[in-house]
Amino acid sequence: MSTQGREGRHTSRQSLIAGLTFDQLFTFQTLGRAGSFRAAAAELALTQPAVSQRIRHLERLLGATLLDRRQGARSELTAAGRELMAFADEMLARTELFHQRLEQMKNLSESSTLIVVSDTDHIKHLLVEAVAAMKQAAPGVNVVIRHAPSRDACVRELQEGRADLGVCRAPGPSGFGVLGTIEERMHLYARPDDPILALDQQERLEYLAGAAFATFADGMRSRELIERWAKKVGASLRVVLESRGLEAMRTYVTRGLALAILPDFCATEDQRLGLLEPVPMPGLPLVRGAVILTPPDQEVPHHARVFVNVLPAKVDATLSPATSG
Missing domain, CATH: 1.10.10.10 (Winged helix-like DNA-binding domain superfamily/Winged helix DNA-binding domain)
Known part of the structure; x- marks a missing residue:
């Protein structure tokens, strides 16, 4: 030129x-x-x-x-x-x-700390991304993430004033504020080369009876949700892994060791890399949720609201008393 x-x-x-x-x-x-x-x-x-x-x-x-x-x-x-x-x-x-x-x-103090406690796999798949976003949106806020061993432990941390936010499996306990709810959709996932993807819908249900299946530990609400789905559609599940965490289940599927019903937020990156593919099935996706709790009778700090706003998930803000369930 x-x-x-x-x-x-x-x-x-x-x-x-x-x-x-x-x-x-x-x-x-x-x-x-x-x-x-x-x-x-x-x-x-x-x-x-x-x-x-x-x-x-x-x-x-x-x-x-x-x-x-x-x-x-x-x-x-x-x-x-x-x-x-x-x-x-x-x-x-x-x-x-x-x-x-x-x-x-402008509404954040120059130096403040936000403590978030969670009993779920949201730490890896959602909270880490939110921490990274907070460093951009509010670099003066020090975000501390704590992994609670159970939902009860998560609630106790909030009740005793040792955390500002809690991300726990729904429903939330009574007496706590609910800053928002996270809706999760769960699909059946398989490796892209799994034979189930070449079958029609009815054949897939029959295939499940002989396929290895990874799922949540006995007694967990998500396990109960999946078992109700299987009973409703007439699917038999040959369980080879029961886990309290998503990571083991996800690894089983990406290694071709099992099929699993997983929330979509934990499979997004594997889908992008071509390691996982959703399998359309009758009655799916299943819907479960998590609640973002605040301590009882405490004003929600501004930096807590900012953190919820940068979560990489659809959050329905309610800020109302939680319902028991």
């Missing part, structure tokens, strides 16, 4: 950087959503000529027509307009996220 061509492109980019504003992007996004200058003006509390002027300025700045203007009809985006709309959507979404994180950081 010639020096003149590079300089021209550089000048054009600099003009864009100097002239393009978030206000213009928001106006254009609103116009695209509203469909007409009149509707956009009403939504933005501006006059129609003011909206038209902003759009004309954008077109001059970009050197492209953004709208196919038709008298009395909805204004349609041109190819350049669709490209700008995608850019506006992305930038404004990032702006909103930046604003949220900035507000979170």
Whole structure:
């Protein structure tokens, strides 16, 4: 490319950087959503000529027509307009996220500690990712994760004031606040080369009777959930591993030693690497949940709410008394 061509492109980019504003992007996004200058003006509390002027300025700045203007009809985006709309959507979404994180950081003390206790495999698959996200969103917060040996131990840590948050298997005990609930969907997983994937639905149920199966330890709620499913669909399970942790079950499946019904959050990375594949089955996925508990009769610290917001999972916020069950 010639020096003149590079300089021209550089000048054009600099003009864009100097002239393009978030206000213009928001106006254009609103116009695209509203469909007409009149509707956009009403939504933005501006006059129609003011909206038209902003759009004309954008077109001059970009050197492209953004709208196919038709008298009395909805204004349609041109190819350049669709490209700008995608850019506006992305930038404004990032702006909103930046604003949220900035507000979170402004409300956090320069140095604080958050102690999170958990009795589940969420430590490896969710909490570690949240700790990493907290280092970006709130570097002044020191997050301490503790692995409790049981749900009762997790609850006791909260009750005695030794933890700020607890992530425990649902349902939560009475008397505690529930900052949120995490819904988990459980599918049957196999290695991609397992013969079950080549069978139809009825044949898969018959195949299960002879296949090795890894599952949760006897007495665990998840084990009971799986056994109810097996009884409902008429599936026989030849159990070769009973475990209180997901890691052993997951390893059995990735090594081709068994099939297992696992929550999707612990299989995401293995699926990406081609080590696991979900097997469609009648009655699946099963749904189980975890609760994010707060100590009884204590105000929830702001950094605890920030931590819940950065969890890499769908969290339904409730902040209501937990129900017993």
